[in-house]
Amino acid sequence: MASDSGRVRLYLDADVHKDLAQALRLRGYDAVSAWEVGNAALSDTRQLKFAADSGRAIFTFNVADYVALAVAWQAIGHRHCGIILSPQVSLTLALQRVSRLLNRMSSQDVLNQLVWLPT
Numbered sequence: 001m002a003s004d005s006g007r008v009r010l011y012l013d014a015d016v017h018k019d020l021a022q023a024l025r026l027r028g029y030d031a032v033s034a035w036e037v038g039n040a041a042l043s044d045t046r047q048l049k050f051a052a053d054s055g056r057a058i059f060t061f062n063v064a065d066y067v068a069l070a071v072a073w074q075a076i077g078h079r080h081c082g083i084i085l086s087p088q089v090s091l092t093l094a095l096q097r098v099s100r101l102l103n104r105m106s107s108q109d110v111l112n113q114l115v116w117l118p119t
Contacts, residue, residue: 006106007029007107008030008057008082008106008110009056010029010031010057010058010084011031011047011050011051011054012033012034012058013058013060014033014034014039014040014042015061016034016060019091020091020095021033021035024098024099024102027095029098032056034047034050044065044069045069047060048080052081055081055107057080057107058080059086059098060084060086061086061089069083070083070114081110081112082110082113083113083114084098084110084116085115097119098117101117101118
């Protein structure tokens with residue numbers, strides 16, 4: 001799991017808007033979606049493992065499952081690059097809120113953390 005004190009590199013779970021990663025990249029952020037890398041059908045555990053192995057925080061609307069997954073990973077000592085959570089919101093609102101978070105937090109700030117997307 002690669003991580004440094006630089007900008008958050010983001011991996012978007014399959015339940016997030018397919019166009020969000022591209023919209024973030026157009027604004028200069030490092031973002032990729034599960035859809036773009038062929039991971040849309042992976043389980044939540046495998047999604048988080050892919051994100052961690054890629055040195056990326058994961059962003060998801062799947063709050064309940066990822067909170068439970070974070071607790072399970074912590075209990076067995078697994079590390080991740082951050083889990084960013086949000087209730088389901090529109091693409092426009094997600095873009096605004098994710099951009100705000102990426103502008104104020106570093107990869108170290110989210111490392112092994114559950115982070116709620118700011119409103």
